[in-house]
Amino acid sequence: VSTEIASIDPRTGAVVEVLAPPAASVAEICEAAQAAVGPLEALGRTGRAALLDALAAALDDARSRIVAVADRETGLGETRLNGELTRTCYQLRLFASVLADGGYLEATVDHAGDTAMGPRPDLRRMLVPIGPVAVFGASNFPLAFSVPGGDTASAIAAGCPVVLKAHPSHPATSQLCFDILSTAAGKAGAPEGTFGIVYGQQAGADLVAHPAIRAVGFTGSQGGARALLEIIERRPDPIPFFGELSSLNPIVVTPAAAADRAARIGADFAVSFTLGAGQFCTKPGLAFVPAGPDGDALVAAAQSAVAEAEPMVMLNEGIAASYTRGTAALGRVLATSSTGSGAAAGGFRGTPTLLTATAADLPREATEECFGPVAVIARYTDETELFTALGKLPNSLTATVQRGPGETELPAELSRRLRPIAGRIVFDGYPTGVAVSWAQHHGGPWPATNTQHTSVGATAIRRFLRPVTWQGAPAELLPAELRDDYTGIPRRVDGRLQTGS
């Protein structure tokens, strides 16, 4: 096992930096995280809100350095990476307001009393931090689902120390962000061990197996998730694993939508599936488009947009190779409609590709995620054909309906059929671009995720909390939020929700 951590420029394939591995062992790092549990919780909601704001400010302050290193390592471009960092700072600050609100604690007070079941003791429930969390960085979001990002922000907000597993696609970005976060956390009064970082596959496996780790946040492949789940099942105490894995993200264009704006949908679809070189978990991989002239116009618009696109830099050699294999496999069973222009100029690149199929004869390959700038348009002649094809789709993070102006009948039926297989239903938009907000849900049944929780938005914090109920506790032994005189947060008291003052 090499201890070298190589930073590679995907535009050239050259190693541009070799990092020294951390001096501490995985066990030492996990023990430091364990030691930070009490002090991090003791900061309280106010202290941790200040910590989150300080982390956001520190990342903002180092913006140009972070973006430059990340761009060199990922090839994602400065515009995208600036947007990603903005997103992460926004998410950190959103969690500061989630802490200030306090509703996430689900504080509940049932005073002692008589019930139809007999006398009930005084019971008070709220959520507490679950303990140290392992966060696995994703290849495709060096700044939003990696060392900084939604998992880290929600775990710290919950009061859980975080041990990061750096993704091998961007070790220098990971190390830089880790240093910035650690320094800022120390200045904000967070305990040592609030952040830890490990590198390499073996360290990741050791991390998930370590007794101090109480939950895992993961964004990656189904294969990677299955491997980690096996390690978890072998633990004497299996722990929660929150994996965001794989997603096809189907789009359905109704006949009325195609009649209304075929060219625009075709062009926008091409933008959506090639954005970030198609390396988004929400990339739309399959679009159902009506047969006939309107659908033809839509396809033509998508074709010409794709034909103008040059080969795109991909995150690493493995992803580029897997993309080449995947598009070749699709090409063997489907008609290739359009491919990007120009020769690949070194490094790891993928040629944008659009393929076509019929809904009536949709091969299995077209219903599987292929990571990268490729999509399939499946033409349908009627609703029966469309609905039958929808019945063959895997579960996804998202499903999208493009409808005609004011159209509701077919969209309602599509909504009914798509809800069981998706975590977010998008109307007249595109699934890429996952807004961070209170109402966001970024999840879905397997293989989209393996959890009923989200990894984006305010409720992502629920993953890293567990309920505790105090029975018959004297006031002075209760957390402040559960005492009778506390009014600062939403609480349910004797069955009635109170908003707090």
Add this chain to the structure above:
Amino acid sequence: VSTEIASIDPRTGAVVEVLAPPAASVAEICEAAQAAVGPLEALGRTGRAALLDALAAALDDARSRIVAVADRETGLGETRLNGELTRTCYQLRLFASVLADGGYLEATVDHAGDTAMGPRPDLRRMLVPIGPVAVFGASNFPLAFSVPGGDTASAIAAGCPVVLKAHPSHPATSQLCFDILSTAAGKAGAPEGTFGIVYGQQAGADLVAHPAIRAVGFTGSQGGARALLEIIERRPDPIPFFGELSSLNPIVVTPAAAADRAARIGADFAVSFTLGAGQFCTKPGLAFVPAGPDGDALVAAAQSAVAEAEPMVMLNEGIAASYTRGTAALGRVLATSSTGSGAAAGGFRGTPTLLTATAADLPREATEECFGPVAVIARYTDETELFTALGKLPNSLTATVQRGPGETELPAELSRRLRPIAGRIVFDGYPTGVAVSWAQHHGGPWPATNTQHTSVGATAIRRFLRPVTWQGAPAELLPAELRDDYTGIPRRVDGRLQTGS
């Protein structure tokens, strides 16, 4: 594989009835559950609240028949079984009020607008039913964690059809309750397939593997849970498993508590650990008691209570045999302090047993759950000894502190040390008796459960729901609860919690 389903009287060991297996296959039953998904959700919160009330009324109406059959099959006695049925009816009615309240939907509305991240689309989130749920009946709660019970009540409340796996300890009770629930459900307008039932280990395995099943509720052993988790991991789409498994439920008696009421604690402890023949998941299996005269008095009181107890009827032959093995293993490493009196009079019986140990030299066996009327008292000489021993305990559903009048310092320290290993912290009471309420939490880290959710109380419904977000949806395609003009339930709108009218 025998298709016979035998109802055995544990007081005699005799087979008293042989039931016919269901005519339908597991697959047919699961498909019927799948077909019920849409119609059950379509009943709406009001319709399902009425359904829950109707189920409670039907169980209440058949109370004497149910209790008689259950008593013959379990030997738990009419008082206990009446209480258990009352509890289940109460839980069904509590969920009717949870539905009326509507806060469980976590309805959240974020209107479109500008943010620091750029423009945000309209996003609206709420929880929806997860789909058909498999519920595994528990041996020890024929009426509260089996065909009727918390899992069934919370799944139906959520809008999920339930396929029950009857526990082999009480097939006749299971069949009777199933018939009552099915008939009442039909009369209340619920679709066919709302309830299904299967018998036998192979049927249970087939049930968990069936594609229509979207979640599993389980109360049973660690071994049983591991076996079902393996089946789930082999599914192409692993599903959530909510298991309540094993719990030691430690009690700590402070020196001040022992000084205040040694005899009462000793006697109450003996009642708690022998209640229901010690066949509770919340049975206190280990109590830490101070060395010295006060502690001696406590032990003496427990000893004499145990010495007066006769051998107790246990649920089935396997549990009785396992109990005999478990107490023998404890007896090999610990001093037996007291055992019940009188000879076992046929059937499956266990002799109440109290053993003593020292906290300084606590063997592993004393920290493992032994199902049945047995407990260990471990004596400690000082806080260091006590805290060291607490550090060796497994996670539990509960942890209990008996403190002196007004005592806070040591209880606070104990609370801090016990919270990480328990889901409920009980002060000056006993863990047996799990009240059904909004603030109850019946859970805890592995091996207590494998989930961050509860199986008792209002929030048990969260297990059988998953979030969906609608993006840019026209009002007429949204669920009523997410439309702008809806005010009947608590909602978070643009970040602000509203209690609803």
